[in-house]
Amino acid sequence: MSYDVQLYRTETMIREQQTKDENFFDHETNLEPFTDLQKEELHDRLLAYNYTVVKQEQGSTWYQHDNGLAISAMLTGRGLYFQTASGGDGIFEIGMTASEFTDTGEFAKYDPQSGGWEEIE
Secondary structure: OOOEEEEEEHHHHHHHHHOOOOOOOHHHHHOOOOOHHHHHHHHHHHHOOOEEEEEEOOOOEEEEEEOOOOEEEOOOOOOOOEEEEOOOOOHHHHHHHHHOOOOOOOEEEEEHHOOOOOOOO
């Protein structure tokens, strides 16, 4: 079993909160695409957080975290997806990383296991 946390543009969060579609995330067109600059900045930030590129294919980049916690990430044109094994320190790590990436106001953290969007107060 895995634990997943996602990062999307804030426009995606607003759109999802305004809809009643249970399958919102199943439709790629609902997810606001990252700009080229945003995607580059997210990539650079992942590298700064000790993620290593392990694969690049069809507009997506896969990363592995170098801390031994079995953490991976995938950056696409519309989302940044973190994954780790359930239980342990990996959950804390991906949750904190995703939260820190929202500091510019451009992105919102979605944690389906914790009920959805992170509220910043």
